[in-house]
Amino acid sequence: MSSMTDLTALTISDLRDGFRAGSFSARETAEAFNAAVVSGRPLNAFLVETPDHALAAADKADADRASGDLKPLSGVPLGIKDLFCTAGYATTAASGILDGFVPTYDSTITSKLFGAGAGMLGKLNLDQFAMGSSNETSAFGNVLSPWRRNDGGNAALAPGGSSGGSSAAVAARMAPGATGTDTGGSIRQPAAFTGISGIKPTYGRCSRYGVIAFASSLDQAGPMAQTVRDCAILLETMAGFDPKDSTSLDEAVPAWEKSLSPDLKGKRIGIPKEYRVDGMPAEIEALWQKGIDWARDAGAEIVEVSLPHTRHALPTYYIIAPAEASSNLARYDGVRYGLRDLPEGANLQDMYAATRAHGFGAEVKRRIMIGTYVLSAGFYDAYYTKAQRVRALIARDFEEAWGKCDLLLTPTAPSAAFALGEKSADPLAMYLNDVFTVPSSLAGLPAMSVPGGLDAQGLPLGLQIIGRPLDEQGVLDAGLAIEERAGFTTRANRWW
Amino acid sequence: MSVDAITVRKIASLARIAVTDAEVEALVPELNNILDWVEQLGGVDTTGVEPMASVIPNRQRLRDDVVTDGGIRDKVLANAPQAEHGFFAVPKVIE
Numbered sequence: 001m002s003s004m005t006d007l008t009a010l011t012i013s014d015l016r017d018g019f020r021a022g023s024f025s026a027r028e029t030a031e032a033f034n035a036a037v038v039s040g041r042p043l044n045a046f047l048v049e050t051p052d053h054a055l056a057a058a059d060k061a062d063a064d065r066a067s068g069d070l071k072p073l074s075g076v077p078l079g080i081k082d083l084f085c086t087a088g089y090a091t092t093a094a095s096g097i098l099d100g101f102v103p104t105y106d107s108t109i110t111s112k113l114f115g116a117g118a119g120m121l122g123k124l125n126l127d128q129f130a131m132g133s134s135n136e137t138s139a140f141g142n143v144l145s146p147w148r149r150n151d152g153g154n155a156a157l158a159p160g161g162s163s164g165g166s167s168a169a170v171a172a173r174m175a176p177g178a179t180g181t182d183t184g185g186s187i188r189q190p191a192a193f194t195g196i197s198g199i200k201p202t203y204g205r206c207s208r209y210g211v212i213a214f215a216s217s218l219d220q221a222g223p224m225a226q227t228v229r230d231c232a233i234l235l236e237t238m239a240g241f242d243p244k245d246s247t248s249l250d251e252a253v254p255a256w257e258k259s260l261s262p263d264l265k266g267k268r269i270g271i272p273k274e275y276r277v278d279g280m281p282a283e284i285e286a287l288w289q290k291g292i293d294w295a296r297d298a299g300a301e302i303v304e305v306s307l308p309h310t311r312h313a314l315p316t317y318y319i320i321a322p323a324e325a326s327s328n329l330a331r332y333d334g335v336r337y338g339l340r341d342l343p344e345g346a347n348l349q350d351m352y353a354a355t356r357a358h359g360f361g362a363e364v365k366r367r368i369m370i371g372t373y374v375l376s377a378g379f380y381d382a383y384y385t386k387a388q389r390v391r392a393l394i395a396r397d398f399e400e401a402w403g404k405c406d407l408l409l410t411p412t413a414p415s416a417a418f419a420l421g422e423k424s425a426d427p428l429a430m431y432l433n434d435v436f437t438v439p440s441s442l443a444g445l446p447a448m449s450v451p452g453g454l455d456a457q458g459l460p461l462g463l464q465i466i467g468r469p470l471d472e473q474g475v476l477d478a479g480l481a482i483e484e485r486a487g488f489t490t491r492a493n494r495w496w
Numbered sequence: 497m498s499v500d501a502i503t504v505r506k507i508a509s510l511a512r513i514a515v516t517d518a519e520v521e522a523l524v525p526e527l528n529n530i531l532d533w534v535e536q537l538g539g540v541d542t543t544g545v546e547p548m549a550s551v552i553p554n555r556q557r558l559r560d561d562v563v564t565d566g567g568i569r570d571k572v573l574a575n576a577p578q579a580e581h582g583f584f585a586v587p588k589v590i591e
Contacts, residue, residue: 104571203552217551247554315534326511333512335584340577348587349512357514365513369523370530372511373499383534388547390540395548427526428533444551469552 007032008173012076012230013257015176019061019075026065026075030058030119033077033175037121040174042496043144045165046122047082048090057119064117071117072237079175081166082123083130084110084221085210089120093212094138095128097359098338107210108242109179109221116237121175124165128361129329130186130214133433135164136424137363145194145417146172146492150458157417157459160190166224167194171492177225177234181211183218184317185413185437188449191224192412192462195451195488197479198224199231202469203444204249206235207242215324216247218317218441228450228479232256235472251470259473262481265299269478270405274310275436277414283455284411291409291452291463291482298481303405307397312390313439318431319374319387320442326371329364332356366427395443402468407478410436412449412462440466450479451488460488498528 007029019026034051054077061074085091085103092098128137135143145159159168163180167190170178180187182200191198199222206221223234242248334340334355341354374383423430440447449462467475504523508515578585
């Protein structure tokens with residue numbers, strides 16, 4: 001390897017191709033990232049470091065290269081969100097209730113990534129059970145964004161959430177790419193906050209097997225990386241039918257990377273008028289307009305569309321997601337895995353209640369209780385069934401829009417990254433962060449965030465592209481067209 | 497609809513989460529804020545709209561009713577806080 005090359009600055013496609021071309025070994029790459037993980041400890045992005053896993057995969061890749069047996073991700077180390085079960089490595093969902101849990105099996109996604117030659121650098125911090133938009137609900141401390149405002153202050157900023165460890169690690173170049181999960185925006189909003197790309201595929205594309213459940217009708221895994229191409233590369237390995245997931249889609253995985261094209265001629269891109277929300281900062285509005293201009297420059301036709309039920313999406317989400325969470329999280333009972341709190345003289349019911357009181361964080365308890373309430377006798381129809389009906393209307397809005405356009409373009413989030421502590425006292429203010437990402441989650445649509453530029457304080461802003469079911473290619477292509485025109489190359493100044 | 501302290505205790509009990517008096521006091525306004533906010537859905541006309549349970553059209557798959565794994569008792573018990581004689585162990589249920 002040339003001593004001038006900083007391997008941690010390279011994209012996944014560069015690392016893969018450079019490794020294949022013999023410019024450097026997989027071991028050199030793994031060692032460079034392992035070192036970056038250690039020096040990045042002040043960001044608290046990793047809950048567990050697994051340098052040996054990364055090195056073992058690298059040595060295997062080097063041996064495979066020598067014998068001409070290259071795999072799709074040979075030579076690429078990754079960060080894994082700690083919501084994915086990893087055999088032999090602690091998995092906590094950033095919750096005290098999974099204290100001591102070491103899975104005996106791998107999630108389908110990690111198993112596919114490792115089978116494709118990728119190594120694991122470590123397990124990444126997140127909002128507890130993926131419930132949050134700032135990573136502040138983790139039981140293991142906040143993740144710090146590598147970004148800081150250019151006002152000379154040193155306010156610690158949120159890396160977004162729930163995939164905040166993933167976004168911080170990629171933005172700080174501690175990992176070239178990472179897995180994320182997205183229930184209402186948990187891949188896209190952190191990607192936007194940290195100036196990276198991330199895609200949530202169509203619901204059912206990526207197996208949920210071995211991914212710790214939050215809200216099963218919404219949970220989707222996806223990749224986060226520096227570029228659109230890197231997202232396409234990772235998604236090709238992550239996606240695919242899995243008989244172990246009852247909602248897995250039995251669909252072939254297209255060659256997304258090979259088919260990537262920034263040419264949007266013949267594409268109609270819809271601009272939903274309801275996304276011009278009250279109080280949206282002028283900078284977000286301006287970025288959105290830039291995105292529209294870039295899409296037009298790439299050959300797309302711009303059309304205004306209406307998604308009339310948009311404003312009902314957040315309250316719908318905050319009934320459905322807690323309802324599903326209260327059911328999914330019933331499994332944490334102190335009997336089969338994780339924490340057990342058995343007060344002196346306690347019976348079984350006392351043990352359940354003490355274990356859950358002790359093990360769950362405040363936001364998780366709040367959502368379990370909301371979910372329990374909306375599912376309880378007498379309230380089920382008024383809350384839960386009603387929300388499912390409104391969800392149908394939100395999905396119908398999108399179906400009607402697809403009559404007029406092929407893709408939708410919106411901002412990813414209503415603001416740039418906020419400071420840690422700024423919104424954590426007010427759950428509703430925090431929930432509003434997901435205003436642009438939740439509707440497409442409720443409709444199960446593929447959607448991605450790509451960096452569009454910086455705000456006046458020097459912080460990244462993201463643009464979101466939403467596509468028809470299974471049209472990840474269209475989403476990625478539009479993402480690439482914007483990426484090429486935005487020319488976003490700014491990186492966080494290293495202070496850690 | 498709004499919740500009071502008695503309702504919050506009932507919800508906590510249904511959810512099997514122990515709560516202190518101070519937590520109940522804090523949860524009453526917190527839950528009411530969220531419930532007041534989600535109640536705006538009551539104003540949406542959903543006449544004739546079927547509740548959506550499955551977001552992407554997908555068929556229910558059936559497979560042969562055969563054992564596809566098993567024989568992994570030790571793995572199943574590996575993470576138990578307390579396992580004895582090949583079983584999960586819990587406090588005495590029947591006196």
